[in-house]
Amino acid sequence: MFKITVCLLTFNSERLLHDVIPPLLIIADEVIIVDSGSTDNTVYICQSYGLSPVFKKYGWHGEQMNYAVSLASNDWVLCIDSDEILDPDTVNTILKLKTDGEPEPGMAWRICRHWFVLGEKVRTIYPVSSPDYPVRLFNRKQARFNNRPVDDQVEGFLHSERIPGYVRHDTFHTLHELFNKLNGYTTRLVQYQTIRPSIGRGVISAIGAFFKWYLFSGAWRQGRVGVATGLYATVYSFLKYFKAWYQYQDERESAAREQTDSHFIK
Numbered sequence: 001m002f003k004i005t006v007c008l009l010t011f012n013s014e015r016l017l018h019d020v021i022p023p024l025l026i027i028a029d030e031v032i033i034v035d036s037g038s039t040d041n042t043v044y045i046c047q048s049y050g051l052s053p054v055f056k057k058y059g060w061h062g063e064q065m066n067y068a069v070s071l072a073s074n075d076w077v078l079c080i081d082s083d084e085i086l087d088p089d090t091v092n093t094i095l096k097l098k099t100d101g102e103p104e105p106g107m108a109w110r111i112c113r114h115w116f117v118l119g120e121k122v123r124t125i126y127p128v129s130s131p132d133y134p135v136r137l138f139n140r141k142q143a144r145f146n147n148r149p150v151d152d153q154v155e156g157f158l159h160s161e162r163i164p165g166y167v168r169h170d171t172f173h174t175l176h177e178l179f180n181k182l183n184g185y186t187t188r189l190v191q192y193q194t195i196r197p198s199i200g201r202g203v204i205s206a207i208g209a210f211f212k213w214y215l216f217s218g219a220w221r222q223g224r225v226g227v228a229t230g231l232y233a234t235v236y237s238f239l240k241y242f243k244a245w246y247q248y249q250d251e252r253e254s255a256a257r258e259q260t261d262s263h264f265i266k
Contacts, residue, residue, distance in 0.1 A: 002102040003029035004094070004137070005072035006080060009064050010034070010053060013082035014041040016170060021049050023086040027078070027094045034068040042082075060188055062145035062152030069140045075105070078137045079145075079154075081169075084113070089165030094137070106158030108138040112166040119173065120225045124217040126209065126233030127151065135160055136167075149188035175228065182232055186239040190247060195240050197248035202241030209237035 006028040008020070024031060031051050035042060036058035046053050056067050061081075069077050078094070080086070090111060097109075115122050115130035122130055128151075135143070135154040143156035172178040189195065214220055214230025222229075 001098050002076055003074040004076045004078055004098065005030040005032060005074040006078045007065060007068035007072060008033045008080050008082060009036070009061070009068065010038060010042050010046070010082045011036045011058065012038045012040045012042060014038075014045055015173065016083055016085065017042065017045045019085045020080070020082055021046070021051070023088075023091050024078075024080065025049065026091050027098070030073050032068050032071045034064055034071075036064065060147075060149045060152070060192075062147055065145045065152075069144065072140060075139050075141050076102075076137065077140050080136065080167075083170050083173075085168040085170065086111075087165045087168070090163055090167065091165075093163050093165060104159075105139040105142040108135045108143060108154065108157035108160045110134060110160050110162045111136045112162065113169045114166050116168060116170045117172045117178070117229055118175070118225050119170075120222065122219070122222065122225060122229055124213055124219060124233075125172075125229050126213050126236055129217075131166065133162060137163070149192040150185045172228075172232075178228060178232060182236055182239070186236060186243055189240050190243045195244035197245040198241055199245050202238040202245070205241060206234045206238035209233040 004027060006024045008024065008031065010017070010033055013020075033046055033051055033053040034056050035046075035053035036056060038053075043053055054068075054071065056064060058064060065079050069079065097103075110133040112131045112133055115125050115128070115132075117125055124130060135157060138154055138157050142158070143154050145152050146155050172181065210230060210233070213233035214226065219226035219230045
């Protein structure tokens with residue numbers, strides 16, 4: 001039998017914590033919660049379950065998860081976000097895995113993750129299709145999250161299998177949350193990845209995203225939720241290029257001002 005540390009990330013997560021935490025307590029030999037500065041009842045709810053969150057200022061998701069993993073006492077870790085709810089089949093399968101003996105360190109397990117946006121199950125949410133199958137259970141000495149500013153994933157494992165059951169990923173509960181995260185994701189993307197600064201490319205990308213993620217994906221059948229996910233994909237595709245262009249123009253103007261100032265000083 002091997003032990004598992006559950007690593008849970010929180011930030012103003014009171015809405016779902018009473019659904020998220022109980023299944024985790026069934027399978028966890030240890031729970032590490034890393035909170036990035038919640039101002040709601042998140043910390044109080046965690047404490048009501050006997051759990052004490054550790055504070056770490058948010059950088060990006062993979063960095064936060066790797067920090068939680070580094071605090072684990074056990075080599076095997078299950079990494080979960082505070083908007084992800086494990087179903088009974090997943091819990092029972094993990095309990096059985098624990099009794100089968102310790103696996104090879106290079107082994108990892110994927111969880112079927114169904115996305116819910118504005119309370120409804122969706123087929124797509126840019127840039128993934130639902131369900132997707134992220135690796136969430138792995139040996140921390142073998143694997144870890146990469147450092148991508150968005151859409152990070154676990155790397156370093158040698159083999160993976162899918163765990164029966166699924167996780168309900170109840171994300172973007174309100175329009176405010178959807179567009180707030182859209183703004184944050186695109187800003188981080190431009191800051192930490194090289195994006196071609198081009199408004200024209202942004203327009204073309206946005207048009208392509210509209211057709212792919214709204215029309216061709218069938219999102220249009222889902223009424224207002226489909227419009228929201230289609231708009232999310234379209235605006236995301238445009239914003240990343242627009243923000244890169246805006247940043248490039250700002251840097252050019254700053255360089256020109258510095259050059260002008262140095263000329264007058266001479």
